[in-house]
Amino acid sequence: MNETGTTHTLVVEEGKAGQRVDLFIGEALGLSRAKLKRLFDAGAVKVGGRPAKKGLLVAVGQRITVVVPEERREVVPEPEAPLAVLHADEALVFVDKPAGKPSHPLQPGETGTVANALVARHPECAEASEDEREGGLCHRLDIETSGVMVAARTREAWTAVREAFGGREVDKRYWALVTGPLADEGEIDLPLRHHPRHPDRVEPALDGGEGAREASSEFRVLERAGEYSLVEVRIHTGVLHQVRAHLAAVGAPIVGDTLYGGREEPGLSRFFLHAKALGVTHPITKQQVRVESPLPQELLEVLRNHQIPLPSGEGRGEGARTRG
Secondary structure, X not given: OOOOEEEEEEEOOHXXXXXXXXXXXXXXXXXXXXXXXXXXXXXXXXXXOEEOOOOOEOOOOOEEEEEEEOOOOOOOOOOOOOOEEEEEOXXXXXXXXXXXXXXXXXXXXXXXXXXHHHHHXXXXXXXXXXXXXXXXXXXXXXOOOEEEEEEEOOHHHHHHHHHHXXXXXXXXXXXXXXXXXXXXXXXXXXXXXXXXXXXXOEEEOOOOOOOOEOOEEEEEEEEEEOOEEEEEEEEOOOOOOHHHXXXXXXXXXXXXXXXXXXXXXXOOOOOOEEEEEEEEEOOOOOOEEEEEOOOOHHHHHHHHHOOOOOOOOOOOOOOEEEEO
């Protein structure tokens, strides 16, 4: 076993005598059963200097040493995982995230995320972000949201783009299909906060107060057909579920987004929200770079089913456009 990590020395007191050693350690160090199993399997637990089995009963005065290895936060590269690159240059990589794929791992060793595929192609991205799990990504998208994301290839580029996100200097545009009455265009300035009874969602915070975060969006309707509207939403802030919660709050929830009251769409296993375009100031050239992502096939099918035409110019080829 590689014994680099933190060594804990525990002494069994009288009240703990007769307890199983794995339960004793779990209580003392706050470790999960899965992590305890890995420690015992690796021989990281010793009683009296000898490797112990997890069923051993402890006795008063015994000294137990536990070596808890440092958790690796690096992203595991997945070269076989698909990755659609929309634009890449010396500082930035813009990728097209599919729905159903997380942006980056939350746990050590986790795979199946955009970051896993990204660092396999661009290993330098792994060193760009402060949190190695992010794999250089400068922001996140919800798991079921598709569309364009940007990652940095150097720490300097990551810092510059992150500061631009924080300073509301990034042009973030989403396309959503909604139902319900909606004006041709408008602004939504509505603070949001985590729902006190449902931690997986947010709610309007009309009175401000604890936990309320400023959230600002503007929208315009691109196409209509009956009760359905294809909407472009530009967000100026980056609150969790902002587009979803804001549209639901004005009576136009996103199709398929049942968490926020959206209408179910037969054959669609996600909600209709797509990060269509992202515009940032390039950290090296200082020019504005705008990258667009085409609507995925499953969303195009929904539009066809409701006889909603694509906006003029859509589908003529996406990528990066630069202007000085």
